[in-house]
Amino acid sequence: MNNAHIRRFIGTPEAVILADGDYPQHPLPLHYLDSVPVIACCDGAANAHIAKGRRPSLIIGDGDSVLPEHRAAYADILYIEREQESNDLSKAVALLVSRNIRNILILGATGKREDHTLANISLLMNYHRRQIRTLMLTDYGLFAPFSNIARWQSPVGSRVSVFNFGAKNLVSRGLEYPLYDLEEWWQGTLNTTSAPEAEVSADGDFLLYFALGGR
Amino acid sequence: MNNAHIRRFIGTPEAVILADGDYPQHPLPLHYLDSVPVIACCDGAANAHIAKGRRPSLIIGDGDSVLPEHRAAYADILYIEREQESNDLSKAVALLVSRNIRNILILGATGKREDHTLANISLLMNYHRRQIRTLMLTDYGLFAPFSNIARWQSPVGSRVSVFNFGAKNLVSRGLEYPLYDLEEWWQGTLNTTSAPEAEVSADGDFLLYFALGGR
Known part of the structure; x- marks a missing residue:
């Protein structure tokens, strides 16, 4: 699909979740990072996001991967969830759903460890079955x-x-x-x-x- | 696992297949690229391999992605398979198996398009069921x-x-x-x-x- 078709398919997400895989490089995911008002960063993804000169709306995870200086500076938007039964993506989805956000675009969810990539992909089906609309956009596809x-x-x-x-x-x-x-x-x-x-x-x-x- | 444990687990592959995902960067896959005698490159992976100063033993695929200058220079080790029923990884495995090689390490099979990553991962099980030992090593895991x-x-x-x-x-x-x-x-x-x-x-x-x- 070309970019216009993909954009039409995605529509207008209420929030982006930025997971801690490869930081997006393609213009299309970057467009959403720069235009969607709520950007929820999974833990270490906040470091990459801030390093790119952007600002997270929310930071969610077990907190271990957020750099100490960011943990202080972003204390008001930092949600630490230490339970080990779900991964950081799940924690981010749960937080957004608790705020009645159910139309979510997931970025940065592939690259790096392939077991995380597989988990993140399969979670899409999990959310779908719970009537939460999650689409996953990467540098290569949707x-x-x-x-x-x-x-x-x-x-x-x-x-x-x-x-x-x-x-x-x-x-x-x-x-x-x-x-x-x-x-x-x-x-x-x-x-x-x-x-x-x-x-x-x-x-x-x-x-x-x-x-x-x-x- | 640390590198020593992974190396013990992998043992001595007879051949490496280099697929056309991300070219390896981690020292461990690079070790195999530089030490295993048979390096079978899937189509476009040959370009990356040659650009890194290495030499493929075999180049297999539908040939469309191999640069014209390499197609001429490596004509003697170029195997063009145009049928569309299997992907380039499958074609490479089939060629090696036809030469009685059944202990294969697959590199470069993740990264870039995630649908290819999923296909390549699931093919491992396919080969395993046919008594072909294929392991897949990436920059992040095995x-x-x-x-x-x-x-x-x-x-x-x-x-x-x-x-x-x-x-x-x-x-x-x-x-x-x-x-x-x-x-x-x-x-x-x-x-x-x-x-x-x-x-x-x-x-x-x-x-x-x-x-x-x-x-």
Whole structure:
């Protein structure tokens, strides 16, 4: 998808969560970092964000990774959660939901340790099932969770991958390679759109990944 | 795990496959790039490898991403596979297996597009089920597939994540947080070892991720 299509798909997030993976470099995630009014930084991500000359609205985590000077300077927006049952992303989502924010764009959630990347991606489905809209935008693509049906517009030839989260009867329209009931993560990757509107339908939940790029 | 433990775990690979994600930066993957005799580069990865002053043993892929000057200079080791049913990593594994190489270390398979990262990780399980030993080492950790039992030595406090691939009756020994039948990717992340030898047993297949680092 091109940037305009991705922006239309994302719409207007109420808040950004900046996780502590790779700090965004692509103009599109940076646009949201500079325009969304609430930027909730997961722990160490606050250091990177401040180092880039930006200011977090909230800092959430177990607090161990926030630099001591920031911990003092940002004490009024620092939320320390020491419990170990959830990761920093989950803590950030919980804090935003407690403020009635349920339309969230997650940035910085990939890169660095790959086990964190996998956890963060799968949490999207978790939030989706709780009626919290979380999309994950990286320097390379957009992850979006769906139930039963996904329909989207994008230039013909846009690259898309489908990850099944237990759904049955997967069917596609407007994709070059027809879908089936994917059992392994690699099976739904590297598809492309063959029509300006494409559709995936299924009984259950799945995740789409739209690659950023010219198409 | 520290580098010595990771090296003991990996042993002596017969070949390295260098995929076209982020080029390795950590000394440990670089050690293998400089010491394993067979380096099979997936398509565009050959450009990065040559730019670093190294020489591929084999270049495999659909050929579109190899720079024209390299395509000529390395014509004798260039294997063009245009079929679209498998990705470049799969093509590289197939070529090595055709040469009776079945003990393979995969590098450069994460970073850049996250759908490729997910596909590459899940392919490990695919090869494992075909009795091909593939381990995936990144700048941040090591992915290793197992069936039924995994037992490993590492310093107490080593960080490990477990990803279930359909196994039942998951049980752990020597892990801080006891395992159970994980249904979501995030559920098995962020564990740490509590003994010098740890063990995961299950009926079926699972993937372990050992984080690189002091412990």
